[in-house]
Amino acid sequence: MAVLHPQVPAWGAAAPAPPSGARLGRVVRVDRGLLTVVTAEGPARLPPDQRLRDGAAPAVGDWVAVVGERVAEVLPRRTALTRTVAGRTSAAQVLAANLDLVLVVDTLVEHARVRRVERFLAMAWGSGAVPLVVLTKADACADVEAAVAQVAEDAVGVDVLAVSAHTGAGLADLRARLAPGTTCAVVGPSGVGKSTLLNALAGHEAATTTEVRGDGRGRHTTTAAQLHVLPGGALLVDTPGLRELELADDEGLAAAFADVTDLLTGCRFRDCAHAGEPGCALGAAVDDGRLDPARYRAWRKLQAEAERTGLRRAERRRARGRAQRSR
Numbered sequence: 001m002a003v004l005h006p007q008v009p010a011w012g013a014a015a016p017a018p019p020s021g022a023r024l025g026r027v028v029r030v031d032r033g034l035l036t037v038v039t040a041e042g043p044a045r046l047p048p049d050q051r052l053r054d055g056a057a058p059a060v061g062d063w064v065a066v067v068g069e070r071v072a073e074v075l076p077r078r079t080a081l082t083r084t085v086a087g088r089t090s091a092a093q094v095l096a097a098n099l100d101l102v103l104v105v106d107t108l109v110e111h112a113r114v115r116r117v118e119r120f121l122a123m124a125w126g127s128g129a130v131p132l133v134v135l136t137k138a139d140a141c142a143d144v145e146a147a148v149a150q151v152a153e154d155a156v157g158v159d160v161l162a163v164s165a166h167t168g169a170g171l172a173d174l175r176a177r178l179a180p181g182t183t184c185a186v187v188g189p190s191g192v193g194k195s196t197l198l199n200a201l202a203g204h205e206a207a208t209t210t211e212v213r214g215d216g217r218g219r220h221t222t223t224a225a226q227l228h229v230l231p232g233g234a235l236l237v238d239t240p241g242l243r244e245l246e247l248a249d250d251e252g253l254a255a256a257f258a259d260v261t262d263l264l265t266g267c268r269f270r271d272c273a274h275a276g277e278p279g280c281a282l283g284a285a286v287d288d289g290r291l292d293p294a295r296y297r298a299w300r301k302l303q304a305e306a307e308r309t310g311l312r313r314a315e316r317r318r319a320r321g322r323a324q325r326s327r
């Protein structure tokens with residue numbers, strides 16, 4: 001595990017000023033509610049203040065105000081990677097805060113990757129950070145160039161790198177993009193090699209890895225969200241699995257599907273559901289080959305998902321309002 005030195009670049013370039021009377025800290029690990037915070041005095045395990053519960057809980061990467069031996073306040077976030085907690089409540093959970101770069105990791109050895117990458121890209125764009133696609137296991141892929149090109153086609157405006165943690169191919173290129181003092185996160189489905197990649201970048205065992213199950217579906221092994229310091233001075237967040245990923249809203253979706261979004265203004269009806277109506281610009285683009293039908297279906301699916309999540313969240317707000325009024 002990465003040892004955090006008091007002078008860790010956890011301070012980065014963009015450290016905010018703490019309120020007067022408080023010390024500045026950065027959350028480097030969240031473990032069952034207990035926080036590991038680095039302050040000028042070094043790392044310490046600190047409990048969050050009572051008020052910092054549920055929706056207001058600090059996340060890895062957060063800048064916080066430390067008063068005495070407690071985390072008193074979360075300072076405003078520049079960017080945040082969120083997901084909707086699975087289940088009926090649909091509260092948005094912040095997985096990592098103040099990120100500059102989100103590495104969307106997938107593998108070159110499976111065919112489902114294009115649709116998965118789209119999904120994680122929507123999440124990455126939604127965070128406010130810049131995404132970068134990293135495709136792993138290049139050593140086990142017969143035609144890396146073709147596989148990269150296939151993903152790049154749908155990753156509009158995002159760079160796509162191929163790497164191998166086993167041979168080291170592509171790692172220098174990736175390292176060059178992880179500038180000192182920047183905070184990065186690794187996201188992607190289980191088993192694609194996130195932990196192995198992190199260890200290769202860190203140059204030591206920074207994360208726990210296990211062999212993927214025989215059925216190829218992988219196993220959820222990373223347990224706590226943690227900020228690692230890389231030898232080059234960049235900070236890397238390793239977050240747990242994220243397999244139940246649901247989109248919290250459609251903000252990132254518009255960016256991840258900029259090509260589709262651009263077409264929408266061409267629909268004849270303003271309330272077009274893009275489901276086969278006459279004059280639908282998306283249907284027309286699919287028909288004349290400008291839009292890949294699979295990408296169109298993926299967009300509709302994610303759009304519907306973001307809408308469902310949004311509706312659930314609105315319902316929850318209403319329920320909260322009712323509860324407050326009846327008090």
Ligand SMILES: Nc1nc2c(ncn2[C@@H]2O[C@H](COP(=O)(O)OP(=O)(O)OP(=O)(O)O)[C@@H](O)[C@H]2O)c(=O)[nH]1
Nearest residue numbers: 137164165166190191192193194195196209219221
């Ligand atoms: N051939 C090859 N296999 C790799 C490479 N990187 C990782 N693997 C294998 O892929 C499997 C999964 O790797 P992990 O690093 O545990 O995957 P993960 O994404 O961290 O998985 P979770 O912790 O479940 O999210 C392991 O069996 C690794 O040995 C690589 O560059 N080449």
Ligand SMILES: [Zn+2]
Nearest residue numbers: 267272274280
């Ligand atoms: Zn339409």
